[in-house]
Amino acid sequence: MLDFTVEDLSAEDVERLREIYRPLTESVRELIDATIRTDAAAETVAAAKAQIDAATAALRSKQIDGPFGVRFTEQGDRMPWGNAVIGLRNPVAPPLSVQHHPDGSVSADFTLGAAYEGPPGHVHGGVAALILDHMLGEAASPATSPRLTGTISLRYLRPTRLGALRVQAAAERTEGVKTFATGFISDAEGPTVQAEGVFIRPRWVQD
Amino acid sequence: MLDFTVEDLSAEDVERLREIYRPLTESVRELIDATIRTDAAAETVAAAKAQIDAATAALRSKQIDGPFGVRFTEQGDRMPWGNAVIGLRNPVAPPLSVQHHPDGSVSADFTLGAAYEGPPGHVHGGVAALILDHMLGEAASPATSPRLTGTISLRYLRPTRLGALRVQAAAERTEGVKTFATGFISDAEGPTVQAEGVFIRPRWVQD
Numbered sequence: 001m002l003d004f005t006v007e008d009l010s011a012e013d014v015e016r017l018r019e020i021y022r023p024l025t026e027s028v029r030e031l032i033d034a035t036i037r038t039d040a041a042a043e044t045v046a047a048a049k050a051q052i053d054a055a056t057a058a059l060r061s062k063q064i065d066g067p068f069g070v071r072f073t074e075q076g077d078r079m080p081w082g083n084a085v086i087g088l089r090n091p092v093a094p095p096l097s098v099q100h101h102p103d104g105s106v107s108a109d110f111t112l113g114a115a116y117e118g119p120p121g122h123v124h125g126g127v128a129a130l131i132l133d134h135m136l137g138e139a140a141s142p143a144t145s146p147r148l149t150g151t152i153s154l155r156y157l158r159p160t161r162l163g164a165l166r167v168q169a170a171a172e173r174t175e176g177v178k179t180f181a182t183g184f185i186s187d188a189e190g191p192t193v194q195a196e197g198v199f200i201r202p203r204w205v206q207d
Numbered sequence: 208m209l210d211f212t213v214e215d216l217s218a219e220d221v222e223r224l225r226e227i228y229r230p231l232t233e234s235v236r237e238l239i240d241a242t243i244r245t246d247a248a249a250e251t252v253a254a255a256k257a258q259i260d261a262a263t264a265a266l267r268s269k270q271i272d273g274p275f276g277v278r279f280t281e282q283g284d285r286m287p288w289g290n291a292v293i294g295l296r297n298p299v300a301p302p303l304s305v306q307h308h309p310d311g312s313v314s315a316d317f318t319l320g321a322a323y324e325g326p327p328g329h330v331h332g333g334v335a336a337l338i339l340d341h342m343l344g345e346a347a348s349p350a351t352s353p354r355l356t357g358t359i360s361l362r363y364l365r366p367t368r369l370g371a372l373r374v375q376a377a378a379e380r381t382e383g384v385k386t387f388a389t390g391f392i393s394d395a396e397g398p399t400v401q402a403e404g405v406f407i408r409p410r411w412v413q414d
Contacts, residue, residue: 038266058254062248063246149363
């Protein structure tokens, strides 16, 4: 069974934590981009590395054991802040800001830069899969009750350029523990990658 | 058409660049983990952020336009250093070190930590897809001639715990421009995610 954590945090506490960690994470995202693209001299790179190591040591002076996990506040607010796609505190996440629509579908507008490259100038096919897996899962999951991927299939219509993109997904139907969902990534010219998947309600989840 | 870059670099130049950038990238990977897991006081976080911003500014004092791309040396060595899965200079990449076996199959042993989390303590399903997409593509591609994902299907046998993992993949057959490949991720107890895909030789590639 997965270990979801309930924290004794008020809405104000959560907002305060958000204000502490969001700027840090955004700075690290900028650093990731700079690390890939820098053409600075070796001494400049070495000096930057020393600053980074000092920052890491300071942050590690007090840290949690293991990964962040998924936490819930007493009010039931979800804090998936370590998540690799949407995590507020995870610099690897683009991050996606998921919009939930009245018809149950979900979407996100996002931008992918140098950190998500596969073919030159284009989104890594696996990054498209990462984003679609997450969004189909969001569409298939009730607000506080996760669904896990059972199967997912992706069709690449054409290469996806790095830059401004959109992803949307919707649940089609539910049969027992299985929810079927579909979605796609698109650029200004239309869809580039399509996905369909089956998401499973774990035995230990009570809706 | 994708823009692959040929650089005027000797093997020694490449090794020198590797020695400059690999330690920087590894430091940023450590910082990513610390950013997710820190429980330090707000002032400590703010001070770390200031150091990171200074490092970013120094690295950006001279940088390339746009993403890294895929470069080749004059000797034909591939330098996919910005790649989101294997990139030596991409802190988002775990990175995977791909082993090519005599039978044409590929494998990699790797470790995923807090930055790749989905369900608490477990690998994000989309991260498993990212890694499998890359490895099936490696298995389907000749050394210097890329294949692009046409379709890929993934089956999740059980949740994959964060930690030490292995991925392996092999090409099954080629029909015209299509190469069929399969693979899986496994932990100490066996396979956790299986994949099969069709990879396409782009029209502009001459083998």
